[in-house]
Amino acid sequence: MxxxxxxxxxxxxxxxxxxxxxxxxxxxxxxxxxxxxxxxxxxxxxxxxxxxxxxxxxxxxxxxxxxxxxxxxxxxxxxxxxxxxxxxxxxxxxxxxxxxxxxxxxxxxxxxxxxxxxxxxxxxxxxxxxxxxxxxxxxxxxxxxxxxxxxxxxxxxxxxxxxxxxxGNGSKVKIINQLLAGVHIAAAAEAMALGLREGVDAEALYEVITHSAGNSWMFENRMAHVLAADYTPLSAVDIFVKDLGLVLDTARATKFPLPLSATAHQMFMQASSAGFGQQDDSAVIKIFPGITLPEAKA
The missing domain is CATH 3.40.50.720 (NAD(P)-binding Rossmann-like Domain)
Incomplete structure (x- = not known):
């Protein structure tokens, strides 16, 4: 030292x-x-x-x-x-x-x-x-x-x-990492939301996915928050509104298409506009209609 x-x-x-x-x-x-x-x-x-x-x-x-x-x-x-x-x-x-x-x-x-x-x-x-x-x-x-x-x-x-x-390159690599993180959270929320809509037991779905090829670090980490009904903001929805916005701005400067990033950004924007901006980024799942989210266990 x-x-x-x-x-x-x-x-x-x-x-x-x-x-x-x-x-x-x-x-x-x-x-x-x-x-x-x-x-x-x-x-x-x-x-x-x-x-x-x-x-x-x-x-x-x-x-x-x-x-x-x-x-x-x-x-x-x-x-x-x-x-x-x-x-x-x-x-x-x-x-x-x-x-x-x-x-x-x-x-x-x-x-x-x-x-x-x-x-x-x-x-x-x-x-x-x-x-x-x-x-x-x-x-x-x-x-x-x-x-x-x-x-x-x-x-x-x-x-x-x-x-x-x-x-420059430190920030470039970080926003590429955030591209993946944001898209993975959005995809994880979409998958869990479909499972809930189709009546699959949420904990069983989580167990299967986390031991199968479809798993990701973000699914395993963030969908645990959903199962616990704990949206304490370790990383908030509005962080990904910002970070995916930076991703898109960087790509736009060279007219480089990022269709998945753009869709994920809109999902986080929708969640923020619905009042979930300061909740954990897993709260992006709350934009999906017609599902009943897990409740906190007593």
């Missing part, structure tokens, strides 16, 4: 686990979240809670941002009390959100003009893998950025893929 100060901005489902992994690795850790109580609660077990991104940026050599989207990343960096103005030249900003690849390329240039290093580093794996340090990172950046990161990436992730020597 290197004796450097590391900051994590955003203590949601993924960020909290990543911060915990860095703390276990022994880094001098600083945290910040829009919910001040979340930062204070985390720091009570080790680390320093910072008042705002600027406060954190002034204290840290490496800042890891784990917020929802590009707009929130802009606010973290360039908003009132943002980190960019406070970070010392030569410091590193690690961006872990799912964003437009072109935006990430531009961000690298903007930070370089301030003398700051940048890693395009979206993440995957879910909250449990983030908490155990077993998630995947899809990264791209300059050799200097990787050198500054040292062992920090490996402390947070079991798999750190290096996909290029400048920003």
């Amino acid at each position: 290197e004796n450097i100060n590391v900051g994590v901005i955003g203590l949601g489902a993924m960020g909290r686990g990543m911060a915990a992994s860095l703390r276990r690795a022994g880094y001098a850790l600083h945290v910040c979240d829009v919910r001040e109580e979340a930062a204070r609660g985390f720091a009570a077990e080790g680390g320093t809670a910072c008042a705002d991104p600027g406060d954190l940026g002034s204290r840290c050599d490496v800042v890891v941002s784990v917020v929802v989207n590009a707009a929130q990343t802009e606010a973290v960096l360039f908003g009132e009390k943002g980190a960019a103005a406070a970070m010392k030249p030569g410091s590193l900003f690690v961006m872990c959100s799912t964003v437009d690849p072109g935006w990430s390329v531009a961000l690298e240039r903007r930070l370089a003009e301030r003398g700051l290093l940048y890693l395009d580093a979206p993440i995957s794996g879910g909250a449990a893998k983030a908490a155990s340090g077993q998630m995947t990172m899809m990264t791209a950046g300059t050799p200097a950025a990787y050198a500054k990161a040292g062992g920090i990436l490996d402390a947070m992730a079991a798999k750190v893929y290096k996909l290029g020597d400048q920003a």
